[in-house]
Amino acid sequence: MNLAILGMGTVGCGVVEVLSMNKSKITGLIGEDVTISHVFVNNIHKERDVDLKDAKLTDNIEDLYGADDIDAVIEVMGGMEDTRDILKKFLEKGIHVISANKDMLAKYIDELTEVANAHDARLLYEASVAGGIPILHAIEHGLNANEIHKVMGILNGTTNYILSKMTNDGWDYEKALKESQEKGYAEADPTNDVGGFDAQRKIVLLSRLAYDRKVDIEEVPVTGISNVELKDIETAKKEGLILKLVGKSEFDGQGLSVEVAPVFLPADHQLSSVAYEKNAVYVNGNAVGETMFYGPGAGGPETASAIVSDLINCWRNAGRKQFNLTPQQTASVKPSQSSNKYFIRFNAAEADVKAHLAGLNVEYSVVDADSGTTVVTSPIDPEQLEKLKQNREYRIESIYQVEGD
Amino acid sequence: MNLAILGMGTVGCGVVEVLSMNKSKITGLIGEDVTISHVFVNNIHKERDVDLKDAKLTDNIEDLYGADDIDAVIEVMGGMEDTRDILKKFLEKGIHVISANKDMLAKYIDELTEVANAHDARLLYEASVAGGIPILHAIEHGLNANEIHKVMGILNGTTNYILSKMTNDGWDYEKALKESQEKGYAEADPTNDVGGFDAQRKIVLLSRLAYDRKVDIEEVPVTGISNVELKDIETAKKEGLILKLVGKSEFDGQGLSVEVAPVFLPADHQLSSVAYEKNAVYVNGNAVGETMFYGPGAGGPETASAIVSDLINCWRNAGRKQFNLTPQQTASVKPSQSSNKYFIRFNAAEADVKAHLAGLNVEYSVVDADSGTTVVTSPIDPEQLEKLKQNREYRIESIYQVEGD
Numbered sequence: 001m002n003l004a005i006l007g008m009g010t011v012g013c014g015v016v017e018v019l020s021m022n023k024s025k026i027t028g029l030i031g032e033d034v035t036i037s038h039v040f041v042n043n044i045h046k047e048r049d050v051d052l053k054d055a056k057l058t059d060n061i062e063d064l065y066g067a068d069d070i071d072a073v074i075e076v077m078g079g080m081e082d083t084r085d086i087l088k089k090f091l092e093k094g095i096h097v098i099s100a101n102k103d104m105l106a107k108y109i110d111e112l113t114e115v116a117n118a119h120d121a122r123l124l125y126e127a128s129v130a131g132g133i134p135i136l137h138a139i140e141h142g143l144n145a146n147e148i149h150k151v152m153g154i155l156n157g158t159t160n161y162i163l164s165k166m167t168n169d170g171w172d173y174e175k176a177l178k179e180s181q182e183k184g185y186a187e188a189d190p191t192n193d194v195g196g197f198d199a200q201r202k203i204v205l206l207s208r209l210a211y212d213r214k215v216d217i218e219e220v221p222v223t224g225i226s227n228v229e230l231k232d233i234e235t236a237k238k239e240g241l242i243l244k245l246v247g248k249s250e251f252d253g254q255g256l257s258v259e260v261a262p263v264f265l266p267a268d269h270q271l272s273s274v275a276y277e278k279n280a281v282y283v284n285g286n287a288v289g290e291t292m293f294y295g296p297g298a299g300g301p302e303t304a305s306a307i308v309s310d311l312i313n314c315w316r317n318a319g320r321k322q323f324n325l326t327p328q329q330t331a332s333v334k335p336s337q338s339s340n341k342y343f344i345r346f347n348a349a350e351a352d353v354k355a356h357l358a359g360l361n362v363e364y365s366v367v368d369a370d371s372g373t374t375v376v377t378s379p380i381d382p383e384q385l386e387k388l389k390q391n392r393e394y395r396i397e398s399i400y401q402v403e404g405d
Numbered sequence: 406m407n408l409a410i411l412g413m414g415t416v417g418c419g420v421v422e423v424l425s426m427n428k429s430k431i432t433g434l435i436g437e438d439v440t441i442s443h444v445f446v447n448n449i450h451k452e453r454d455v456d457l458k459d460a461k462l463t464d465n466i467e468d469l470y471g472a473d474d475i476d477a478v479i480e481v482m483g484g485m486e487d488t489r490d491i492l493k494k495f496l497e498k499g500i501h502v503i504s505a506n507k508d509m510l511a512k513y514i515d516e517l518t519e520v521a522n523a524h525d526a527r528l529l530y531e532a533s534v535a536g537g538i539p540i541l542h543a544i545e546h547g548l549n550a551n552e553i554h555k556v557m558g559i560l561n562g563t564t565n566y567i568l569s570k571m572t573n574d575g576w577d578y579e580k581a582l583k584e585s586q587e588k589g590y591a592e593a594d595p596t597n598d599v600g601g602f603d604a605q606r607k608i609v610l611l612s613r614l615a616y617d618r619k620v621d622i623e624e625v626p627v628t629g630i631s632n633v634e635l636k637d638i639e640t641a642k643k644e645g646l647i648l649k650l651v652g653k654s655e656f657d658g659q660g661l662s663v664e665v666a667p668v669f670l671p672a673d674h675q676l677s678s679v680a681y682e683k684n685a686v687y688v689n690g691n692a693v694g695e696t697m698f699y700g701p702g703a704g705g706p707e708t709a710s711a712i713v714s715d716l717i718n719c720w721r722n723a724g725r726k727q728f729n730l731t732p733q734q735t736a737s738v739k740p741s742q743s744s745n746k747y748f749i750r751f752n753a754a755e756a757d758v759k760a761h762l763a764g765l766n767v768e769y770s771v772v773d774a775d776s777g778t779t780v781v782t783s784p785i786d787p788e789q790l791e792k793l794k795q796n797r798e799y800r801i802e803s804i805y806q807v808e809g810d
Contacts, residue, residue: 018692022552029549126547132693134547141546142531142539144434145713147427270699273678287423288537288700288710294675295696305693308550316728323721 001030001315004038004070005055006086007077008048011100011127011307012039014300015074016050018308021301026308030315038064040077061086072314074307075099076127084108091115091123098310100127100303106201106217109208113324123324124310129202130155130279132302133295134309139209139283140325146285148210152248152403153281154274155202157297158185158193159225159245163233163262164275167242172230185277185298195224196245196260203247206281207258211251213331215258220333223261232398235368236264236343239376241402242272248403250338256331257338264343264402339379341402345372348394360388372397406435406720409443409475410460411491412482413453416505416532416712417444419705420479421455423713426706431713435720443469445482466491477719479712480504481532489513496520496528503715505532505708511606511622514613518729528729529715534607535560535684537707538700539714544614544688545730551690553615557653557808558686559679560607562702563590563598564630564650568638568667569680572647577635590682590703600629601650601665608652611686612663616656618736620663625738628666637803640773641669641748644781646807647677653808655743661736662743669748669807744784746807750777753799765793777802 005012019026019034027033039055040063056063064070073090075083075097083104087097092115099105105112105128116123126136130153139148154160158180165176177194180186192198204217225245233243241264249258265272270292274280279297284290296302346353350366353373357364363378380388389396410417424431424439432438444460445468461468469475478495480488480502488509492502497520504510510517510533521528531541535558544553559565563585570581582599585591597603609622630650638648646669654663670677675697679685684702689695701707751758755771758778762769768783785793794801 137547142542144717145710287706291700301692305550312549
């Protein structure tokens with residue numbers, strides 16, 4: 001079996017490493033040797049730590065289009081429209097494609113799936129969501145007896161690292177961000193991570209698969225963590241609440257509510273103990289109830305685990321009609337209609353806050369009066385919440401949803 | 406597609422319920438309607454809450470052997486050799502078999518797999534381990550790029566419920582057992598659960614699949630929870646340790662160490678927050694590192710989720726060569742060679758314990774001197790541990806392994 005790899009960064013090298021490290025098991029499962037026959041990179045002269053001696057190394061994608069001996073393509077190079085177009089060419093030839101490119105897939109997966117189905121090819125992308133956690137496989141196969149109505153996850157390791165440092169070690173946001181950059185978790189421009197956009201792409205891919213609906217990423221609201229203040233984390237911690245950047249979606253068969261935002265979780269919630277760079281995805285199905293899948297969200301061999309498993313699984317199915325989920329309907333995204341608890345800090349004196357809240361008929365308790373009056377409310381519905389926000393007599397300094405158990 | 410169900414208790418009824426509740430999704434995935442054509446039960450006159458009107462209900466298994474229109478069999482009736490023999494008859498005809506029968510499978514799976522492979526049938530058994538958690542599927546497909554070297558799980562809901570009640574609510578063992586019987590978690594004779602035998606069967610099935618080795622259940626040591634004392638749980642809790650009944654196995658490519666025992670875990674370990682009747686399985690692979698899978702360990706629709714997913718997955722693979730893992734080698738089970746921390750309570754005065762431990766060159770700290778002298782040691786190797794246990798000058802009242810992070 002001949003394999004082409006597009007891109008040879010951390011994850012590409014991880015794939016080479018895993019294929020070599022577990023060669024005997026992988027060969028046994030696939031039924032033949034896997035040869036990396038082609039590698040496409042920008043710079044063919046760059047020193048790399050992996051042995052690519054059997055591969056034709058090229059910076060010209062036409063070399064791969066011309067080859068007639070490629071059985072599967074692994075795409076770990078990033079990029080948007082150009083990459084989509086390249087992958088289409090392979091799918092059109094019936095070549096299986098495995099991609100870790102969440103940015104591109106969150107936007108173009110429906111288009112690519114159509115091409116794949118028309119040519120009996122498989123498009124697999126386990127590594128694009130939650131790194132090494134086999135969550136797409138779990139949704140598509142392990143839990144496929146269920147109608148799924150809720151998916152919720154810690155989908156970005158960088159932000160989880162930053163929030164964990166703030167929560168566990170009392171670091172402020174800037175210090176935690178700086179360290180995560182030094183450790184290589186966050187990029188020099190951390191916007192994609194701390195702005196919540198990376199998690200947004202992942203919750204789009206998860207929701208599409210879980211609910212069998214196309215999801216327009218432009219419709220998914222995102223709040224990042226760059227405005228999170230340490231004092232809110234510390235106040236909430238005393239109340240048994242832990243702040244996590246959560247991608248969450250709920251589907252009732254009609255409307256989809258989906259969002260990325262920092263949310264307070266009860267300390268004994270399964271997701272609360274997911275710390276530092278780890279990821280986890282919670283899935284609720286109508287037969288199985290609550291499940292959760294935990295593991296590494298990034299890393300070379302960790303992400304390669306998902307890629308190589310995709311490779312094994314699509315190859316073991318070779319010879320039969322390939323099946324890629326192709327949602328026919330687009331989900332209508334709507335704001336959540338459910339009542340939620342909130343953690344709110346006001347820039348107003350306790351007595352004033354109490355007076356205003358009394359008028360709204362909201363139950364709450366004051367949990368801190370020192371750092372601005374901070375309250376945790378009982379569940380309030382979206383309409384009441386809107387009224388509370390529009391009040392002119394005080395300003396809300398910070399507001400977070402509090403997720404139930 | 407015609408389905409025969411053997412047994413119609415809680416799980417059997419759950420299967421009927423899930424097939425009906427999610428009919429449209431399941432039909433879409435399978436590509437045709439699923440009809441429950443035959444149901445085999447002991448008592449055909451018993452009132453049942455589910456609609457079996459399309460099915461031929463019989464207490465004579467020969468009726469099913471005679472039928473030539475059964476495509477798959479779901480076995481949820483329990484039993485050992487008789488059930489094995491019945492399932493063999495179906496497999497010999499190339500009929501796929503899905504079983505939730507861990508007791509029988511832990512002993513006879515290799516025998517059944519051989520028959521299945523010889524007749525191109527699939528033998529699936531997701532529901533036999535950790536209820537609705539798709540853990541076998543994760544090991545076999547989601548993580549198959551990895552060599553797995555450790556599997557560890559909370560595999561029995563009844564004992565986890567009892568230990569959670571003791572830990573969280575300060576109940577003693579007898580009270581917690583009684584309530585779990587009243588709630589229907591534990592049977593009148595709770596030996597299978599509290600003796601650890603149910604977890605033993607599950608760690609055998611998990612280890613076999615994870616390491617591709619036959620595992621002789623007779624070789625797997627088991628310690629149950631019926632001698633657990635509340636005071637040890639309470640002492641350890643103050644030290645940030647939580648007691649769980651853990652099925653654990655480690656494989657280094659040669660020897661397999663496997664055991665079921667109550668073990669103390671750090672409170673921030675992922676398995677520690679798995680409370681009451683929930684199950685979870687931790688898997689460590691050489692590419693992905695640490696992963697964990699959490700969900701319901703029992704229940705009608707919950708377990709049926711696993712069974713119906715097995716049904717969908719084997720049917721979607723119809724027409725191609727069926728593949729059942731068939732380990733060729735038997736694992737040589739050996740005691741763990743790794744150094745572990747221990748929680749130990751002695752019936753001796755603190756000064757005496759200190760004097761004895763000093764002679765053994767063991768690092769430790771005394772965590773409680775009131776309820777017998779209780780210590781937590783630093784890692785000590787098996788040889789040292791043996792010396793410590795064989796000392797004649799004091800008695801060890803209780804001893805538990807302390808698992809690292």
